[in-house]
Amino acid sequence: xxEKRRKIKLLLHYDGSGYHGWAAQPGMATIQGTLQExxxxxxxxxxxxVGSSRTDAGVHALGQTAHVVLNDCPVPTENLQKAxxxxxxxxxxxxDLQEVEDSFHAISSTVxxxxxxxxxxxxxxxxxDIRRCWHYPVNLxxxxxxxxxxxxxxxxxxxxxxxxxxxxxxSIRTILRCQVLSDPPWxxxxxxxxxxxxxxxRNIVGTLTEIGRGRWNPEKIDEILEARDRAAAGPIAxxxxxxxxxxxx
Amino acid sequence: xxEKRRKIKLLLHYDGSGYHGWAAQPGMATIQGTLQExxxxxxxxxxxxVGSSRTDAGVHALGQTAHVVLNDCPVPTENLQKAxxxxxxxxxxxxDLQEVEDSFHAISSTVxxxxxxxxxxxxxxxxxDIRRCWHYPVNLxxxxxxxxxxxxxxxxxxxxxxxxxxxxxxSIRTILRCQVLSDPPWxxxxxxxxxxxxxxxRNIVGTLTEIGRGRWNPEKIDEILEARDRAAAGPIAxxxxxxxxxxxx
Numbered sequence: 001x002x003e004k005r006r007k008i009k010l011l012l013h014y015d016g017s018g019y020h021g022w023a024a025q026p027g028m029a030t031i032q033g034t035l036q037e038x039x040x041x042x043x044x045x046x047x048x049x050v051g052s053s054r055t056d057a058g059v060h061a062l063g064q065t066a067h068v069v070l071n072d073c074p075v076p077t078e079n080l081q082k083a084x085x086x087x088x089x090x091x092x093x094x095x096d097l098q099e100v101e102d103s104f105h106a107i108s109s110t111v112x113x114x115x116x117x118x119x120x121x122x123x124x125x126x127x128x129d130i131r132r133c134w135h136y137p138v139n140l141x142x143x144x145x146x147x148x149x150x151x152x153x154x155x156x157x158x159x160x161x162x163x164x165x166x167x168x169x170x171s172i173r174t175i176l177r178c179q180v181l182s183d184p185p186w187x188x189x190x191x192x193x194x195x196x197x198x199x200x201x202r203n204i205v206g207t208l209t210e211i212g213r214g215r216w217n218p219e220k221i222d223e224i225l226e227a228r229d230r231a232a233a234g235p236i237a238x239x240x241x242x243x244x245x246x247x248x249x
Numbered sequence: 250x251x252e253k254r255r256k257i258k259l260l261l262h263y264d265g266s267g268y269h270g271w272a273a274q275p276g277m278a279t280i281q282g283t284l285q286e287x288x289x290x291x292x293x294x295x296x297x298x299v300g301s302s303r304t305d306a307g308v309h310a311l312g313q314t315a316h317v318v319l320n321d322c323p324v325p326t327e328n329l330q331k332a333x334x335x336x337x338x339x340x341x342x343x344x345d346l347q348e349v350e351d352s353f354h355a356i357s358s359t360v361x362x363x364x365x366x367x368x369x370x371x372x373x374x375x376x377x378d379i380r381r382c383w384h385y386p387v388n389l390x391x392x393x394x395x396x397x398x399x400x401x402x403x404x405x406x407x408x409x410x411x412x413x414x415x416x417x418x419x420s421i422r423t424i425l426r427c428q429v430l431s432d433p434p435w436x437x438x439x440x441x442x443x444x445x446x447x448x449x450x451r452n453i454v455g456t457l458t459e460i461g462r463g464r465w466n467p468e469k470i471d472e473i474l475e476a477r478d479r480a481a482a483g484p485i486a487x488x489x490x491x492x493x494x495x496x497x498x
Contacts, residue, residue: 013377062377092376093373093374125334127341127342
């Protein structure tokens with residue numbers, strides 16, 4: 001192994017409002033693309049910043065994790081975080097940066113991920129948080145939502161909660177914990193799983209709100225899981241309420 | 250008095266980040282201009298929305314108050330708020346709307362105003378609040394700032410804290426209360442006065458932070474007030490930390 005080769009692990013916070021999601025796309029403002037540009041400016045080399053999750057447009061993070069390999073970069077590791085943060089726009093910040101073993105991989109080393117989804121039920125839209133929550137001015141029964149959420153825990157086939165476009169081989173995932181927390185007019189949904197299918201959290205939240213507003217009983221969750229059909233679940237919740245809060249390794 | 254003439258009082262919340270301040274300017278996105286456009290669309294008439302304070306670009310409000318006169322508008326008062334909020338962009342909302350006596354005037358009926366200024370002292374910039382605070386990653390002595398703030402209370406000549414451009418006849422104002430509240434890494438400054446000179450709150454905050462970081466003692470405030478010279482005070486704090494929270498009538 002080349003002594004000048006370093007593997008760097010990044011902990012990232014970002015407000016995804018103005019970005020076309022994580023994944024770099026030519027001519028588009030993306031989180032990955034913006035980070036890669038900062039590395040290019042600082043280290044003079046094209047790098048790939050590998051993120052644990054490809055968050056969608058408008059989705060936020062307070063705990064995205066990524067890795068990057070630097071070759072012969074003259075900047076010492078202890079100076080990288082400050083220097084990169086100076087180059088990054090206000091909405092993206094590297095909250096922690098460390099050199100790690102070469103065996104670490106932001107995607108394949110992941111043990112579990114935690115997402116949080118925020119709903120505001122106030123009749124008045126919250127102007128300061130409007131890009132960080134789903135403004136859904138409806139009376140929601142958070143107790144019924146919490147009962148429904150408990151029925152999702154465990155190892156199950158989540159096909160009904162995956163975007164039809166999801167091409168992954170297996171739809172089996174394990175939800176380790178999930179919880180509906182009510183702090184009127186706010187409702188927060190927190191979920192930890194070993195992995196998520198495409199749009200899975202937003203589809204679960206959309207379904208929980210149907211239960212919260214009384215369209216379905218909490219037991220409906222069992223029926224939806226059983227159906228293994230996206231059409232059985234509720235509508236998708238909008239992206240701006242979603243935040244990736246933690247990757248466990 | 251024409252029976253079809255109605256004077257309407259508005260309570261407004263807005264995130265001023267994307268706006269060139271309150272005052273309507275041709276070809277610019279402004280809070281006043283955006284409100285007037287919504288009234289035009291709904292009521293079919295050009296109105297002037299008179300705001301209690303002309304907040305600057307980037308400044309926010311959770312309690313701006315305004316009035317507007319409607320003539321022969323077919324929309325009943327009880328439907329105006331919802332209908333206007335549907336026409337307004339996400340960052341602006343009418344939090345309350347009432348018909349008031351014709352004698353009410355958003356500017357001249359004002360008894361006092363309350364502003365709040367938010368500083369974040371964390372080394373890491375707060376990506377979710379970066380447009381709603383001043384990110385000033387410096388160790389600030391909030392006790393010294395609070396002592397200094399107390400010395401501002403009373404009826405005084407605030408020339409030293411007014412923008413040089415301020416053309417008002419009198420620089421005498423009465424600060425009724427002001428307070429520095431520390432909730433690390435956050436520092437909040439709240440001030441109530443019978444009126445404010447142009448840039449007065451931001452100039453006070455910039456001066457208090459100079460005291461907080463130890464450049465000056467709290468007693469320096471007396472000297473600055475005495476000088477009646479803008480050059481005697483500290484630098485101006487940036488607009489995004491400022492929020493107009495209440496107009497008392």
